Amino acid sequence: MKYSIPTEEYVTSGTVACQGCGAVLALRYALKALGPDTVLSVPACCWSVIDGPFPYSSTLVPLFHTAFETAAAAASGIRNGFAIRGNDHTTVMAWAGDGGTVDIGIQALSGAVERDEDIIYVCYDNEAYMNTGIQRSGSTPWGAWTTTTPVRHFKKExxxxxxxxxxAHGIRYTATACVSHAEDFVKKMKKAKDIRGTKYIQVFASCPPGWKMQSDDSIKALRLGVQTGIVPLYEVENGVYKINYRPKEFKPVEEYLKLQGRFRHLKPEDVEHVTRWRDRRWKLLEAKVAMTRELYGADAAEG
Incomplete structure (x- = not known):
């Protein structure tokens, strides 16, 4: 029987998000998995703007707006506050963009993971500071245009x-996900909910204005990200790697890149650079899966 996504809605329609926003779909799916007994910690990001202005608030669960760098710290405080009150059932989730996760908020996240706080941290990764003007972040890919890495000086890292x-922190559970593969994402969120300790999920979420593409290509771009191997879907539980989806044959990375104006300036040799990066990353990932099979046994690696 095919897995079905829960029908309950905890993100309402009529948000102030841009058309085709992958971040809205990401939270919609995440809350379908977690249910109404959930509290969100949201720092400065697109979602603080989407949910913030009254009367356009769109989430049907409690949401705590916090400073840019403090999503994980605030979530830790909320979780421990619940514990003092004897509440061990409410799920606390930090929900932040890539800028507030991989750059500005990484210290709070690192501390939370080291303390093994019982929270879920989700980074919706649209690969730049989209809320503040499409500036490059530590999650912006090589070759991308942003307002701080213009075409002649596109991102070289x-x-x-x-x-x-x-x-490397020894986290209990971490995974990648993609909005275009909603069932995989929902399954991972449900799994994270049932694990005690810190969980980190990075969900790939499109941004049509920041990626310079049509809004109706939003899901197509994400799906191509997975089909070309640019976005591998895998999870790591207690150090054991598992690939959740492996394309039988990768589509050419050009199909993913040419859909987005932020990559329009890339030359054939640049596209080849991206292809080599993709191939290296998959070889490394497959090696880690094999290594965990050897260390922990085939049953553990296969989940």
Missing amino acids: EKKDMVEIMV
Whole structure:
């Protein structure tokens, strides 16, 4: 039987988000998985603007707006406050963009993981500071145009691999996800809900204005990200790697890049650079899966 996504809605329609916003769909799916007994900690990001202005607030669960760098710290405080009151059932989730996660908020996140706070931290990754004007972040990919990495000086650094940084912390559970693959994302959110301790999920979420593409190409771009291998879907539980979806054959990365104006300036040799990066990353990921099978046994690696 095919897995079905819960029908309950905790993000209402009529938000002030841009058309085609992947971040809105991401939270919609996340809350479908977690349910109404959930509290959100949201720092400065697109979602603080989407949910903030009255009367356009769109979430049907409690949401705590906090400072840019403090999503994980605020979530930790909320969770411990609940514990003092004897509440061990409410799910506390920090919900932040990539800028507030991989750059400005990484210290609070690192501390929360080291303390093993019982929270879920989700980074909706649209690969730049989209709320403040499409500035590059540590999650912006190599080759991308942003307002601070214009075409002649496009970003020359690879994006931070936050899942691997979380693995280095010894986190209990961490995973990648993509809005275009909603069932996989919902399953991972449900799994994270049932695990005690810190959980980190990075969900790939499109931004049509920031990626310079049509709003109706939002899901297509995300799906191509997975089909080309640019966005691998995998999880790591207690150090054990598992690939959740492996394309039988990767589509050419050009199909993903050409859909987005932020990559329009790339030359053939630049596209080849991205292809080599993709191939190296997958070889490394597959090696880690094999290594965990050897260390922990095939049953553990296969989940």
